[in-house]
Amino acid sequence: MKSVPLKVVRNQEIAEETYEMILSGELVQEMNRPGTFLHIKIPSSHHVLRRPISIASVNQELGTCTLVYKCTGEGTRALTNVRPNDCLQVLGPLGGQGFPTEEPSTDQEVTLIGGGVGVPPMYFAARSLSERNIPFRVILGFQTEAAVFYEEAFKQLQAMDVTIMTDDGSYGEKGTVIDALQNLEQPSTYIYTCGPRGMLKAVKAAAQHDTTVYVSLEEHMGCGIGACFACVCKTEDETSYVKICTDGPVFQSNEVLL
Ligand code: FES
CATH class of the missing domain: 2.40.30.10 (Translation factors)
Structure with a gap:
């Protein structure tokens, strides 16, 4: 390339x-x-x-x-x-694998969860779901009001709901994206998420067992094309490694050790 x-x-x-x-x-x-x-x-x-x-x-x-x-x-x-x-x-x-927005059907729901700089790829996923008429809701987490962006952009995509969480409560609701996820009345069929590793781990732990969770991993990268091993991550069973740049960056949450 x-x-x-x-x-x-x-x-x-x-x-x-x-x-x-x-x-x-x-x-x-x-x-x-x-x-x-x-x-x-x-x-x-x-x-x-x-x-x-x-x-x-x-x-x-x-x-x-x-x-x-x-x-x-x-x-x-x-x-x-x-x-x-x-x-x-x-x-x-x-990236060999992105968010599989072609996977859900119109009678299934997707919850998109983005934290900080993990929000932008969720917006691309939301546009793709919107074009396919897949129902989706959005939960975005930021530290404070000054860091909030794209709320209106998500709303314009006809999301079922857009919830903004801030750590200090200066905008939206005070708390984390996990608080918002746990407050959902109905679990969704899929969760797509991107953000800090700790947040991804907490999303996986909080998701219902019949919800399929896809996480996008962000890592320091070298070559970006699979040649340098700078971005490796252990598989969940800890028996091998994946390269985030070419095997991901999106994985099912049970594929990788978070
Ligand atoms: Fe070089 Fe992934 S960044 S292998």
């Missing part, structure tokens, strides 16, 4: 230290699976590594994709300085 340039259309802050970037180029035609990601070369001579960033949405008519990233260090800080018409070198779309 070779690295190709994508042109920056927009790059702006949408919540505290959280940026939305729109890119355009031919590569967008290949972006059709929620949960997959792009491996982006940071435009700075100080950073040789790429950064994996999940795809938040795609507009095939305009030939654009949208990414949302959190500014967590020098690399992503350099990304915030990118301006419209700049070009980024992009490898992707990467």
Whole structure:
């Protein structure tokens, strides 16, 4: 797979230290699976590594994709300085397995649970479910009001319900996404989730036994294409390993050790 340039259309802050970037180029035609990601070369001579960033949405008519990233260090800080018409070198779309939005039928329900920077891939999944008329509800967790984003965007997709949880109660309801999950009257057939590893583990533990849970793992990555072993994760039975970049990043929760 070779690295190709994508042109920056927009790059702006949408919540505290959280940026939305729109890119355009031919590569967008290949972006059709929620949960997959792009491996982006940071435009700075100080950073040789790429950064994996999940795809938040795609507009095939305009030939654009949208990414949302959190500014967590020098690399992503350099990304915030990118301006419209700049070009980024992009490898992707990467990930051998995304969220299986083709699996549910219209009489089944999906609960989408995103925590912090785990929210963007849930939005791509929500768009895909919405296009297929699959009923879904959304639970999003943030630390505080200033970090909240995409609430309105999810609502516009006709989600059955969008619940925002904040750690400090400054917006939505006070508590965690697990509190919201446990308050659901009816368990859903599927849960798709992305966020910190501890949250994924808690979602798996709180899910009803007949709910199928798919988790998207986020990990430090090297090559992104299965060659360097930087992203390995133990299988649940601890007998072997999977590579998040090529075997995932989405797994059924009983496939991997969380
Ligand atoms: Fe190199 Fe996954 S990042 S094998």
